Amino acid sequence: MNVADCVIANELMPDPAYESAWSSIIVEPSLKDRLLHATLLALQLRPKLPPEVTALHGLVLLHGPPGTGKTTLARGLAHELAPLTDSKQARLIEINPHGLMSAEHGQSQQKVFELLSDHVPSLAADGLPTIVLLDEVESMAVSRSAASLQANPADVHRATDAVLTALDSVAREHPSIITVATSNFTDALDEAFKSRSDVAIEIPLPDADGIKAILGRTLLDFGQAYPGIAKLAGDSRLDEAACSLIGVDGRRVRKVVTEALGRRRESILDPNTLTIEDLTETSREFGAMELQMEASDAAL
Ligand SMILES: Nc1ncnc2c1ncn2[C@@H]1O[C@H](COP(=O)(O)OP(=O)(O)O)[C@@H](O)[C@H]1O
Numbered sequence: 001m002n003v004a005d006c007v008i009a010n011e012l013m014p015d016p017a018y019e020s021a022w023s024s025i026i027v028e029p030s031l032k033d034r035l036l037h038a039t040l041l042a043l044q045l046r047p048k049l050p051p052e053v054t055a056l057h058g059l060v061l062l063h064g065p066p067g068t069g070k071t072t073l074a075r076g077l078a079h080e081l082a083p084l085t086d087s088k089q090a091r092l093i094e095i096n097p098h099g100l101m102s103a104e105h106g107q108s109q110q111k112v113f114e115l116l117s118d119h120v121p122s123l124a125a126d127g128l129p130t131i132v133l134l135d136e137v138e139s140m141a142v143s144r145s146a147a148s149l150q151a152n153p154a155d156v157h158r159a160t161d162a163v164l165t166a167l168d169s170v171a172r173e174h175p176s177i178i179t180v181a182t183s184n185f186t187d188a189l190d191e192a193f194k195s196r197s198d199v200a201i202e203i204p205l206p207d208a209d210g211i212k213a214i215l216g217r218t219l220l221d222f223g224q225a226y227p228g229i230a231k232l233a234g235d236s237r238l239d240e241a242a243c244s245l246i247g248v249d250g251r252r253v254r255k256v257v258t259e260a261l262g263r264r265r266e267s268i269l270d271p272n273t274l275t276i277e278d279l280t281e282t283s284r285e286f287g288a289m290e291l292q293m294e295a296s297d298a299a300l
């Protein structure tokens with residue numbers, strides 16, 4: 001596999017296609033502030049001071065359960081950042097490292113290094129503030145201490161080393177690049193990788209208030225096409241639906257509305273006829289399914 005094939009997006013920001021990414025994710029505002037401020041500060045300091053002084057590597061880690069908005073926030077960050085920079089522009093480079101891990105034995109390390117320390121910087125050579133999104137980084141940065149060699153072939157370990165070495169070289173030579181790594185499994189992440197991150201932000205599952213806000217927001221978003229659905233956003237029984245959904249991630253909370261529409265032929269043919277009962281019923285089922293999955297996970 002060619003390292004260039006691992007770059008799945010290379011976009012200049014602001015870009016209208018990314019406009020709603022940041023605001024679509026409903027989390028504690030302080031989490032978004034930390035992410036944005038840490039990035040801005042690193043962009044401010046790193047061109048002027050070496051890593052020996054600041055201890056900054058230009059690495060931000062977003063971790064938490066799947067479906068909580070990490071990837072979307074990282075993409076939105078690039079858009080949000082652009083107007084705050086001197087150049088009023090920023091770049092988003094998204095890389096998908098998965099393919100590299102299946103490279104022939106012994107090839108991964110070299111390829112990972114080439115990708116991160118050579119190819120990606122060449123795409124950002126104009127010095128524009130650049131967010132490099134390293135999504136689901138656990139696929140390459142598996143903990144070397146916790147992992148058995150059997151579960152994690154030696155090549156993956158070498159690739160982890162390559163990631164760390166490449167990040168060190170990027171830190172020194174390319175102060176306009178900020179790597180945002182996301183991970184669904186923080187436990188499995190390499191300690192050295194974690195300690196190199198300038199900031200590690202946990203994006204948690206939404207609580208009841210968060211779920212209610214996500215449901216309400218989803219109903220309003222649907223309302224742009226089907227005004228009848230938007231009316232449900234203010235319904236007092238939304239609390240009840242939200243309480244049933246505790247433990248469900250943001251992505252699946254959004255899916256509840258589509259599932260609820262699919263329950264009856266009438267609401268499929270005319271989504272404006274969705275009722276609060278459709279929603280509360282679907283939420284109860286989703287919540288029960290979640291509990292079942294948790295129980296079977298615990299039994300494993
Ligand atoms: N906190 C949230 N608020 C609103 N929508 C969310 C939230 N978390 C997830 N979503 C929805 O789920 C989709 C997928 O989220 P994603 O960024 O891929 O999550 P992750 O990377 O954590 O798995 C988002 O585009 C959004 O529609």
Ligand SMILES: [Mg+2]
Pocket residue numbers: 067070071072135136182
């Ligand atoms: Mg993701």
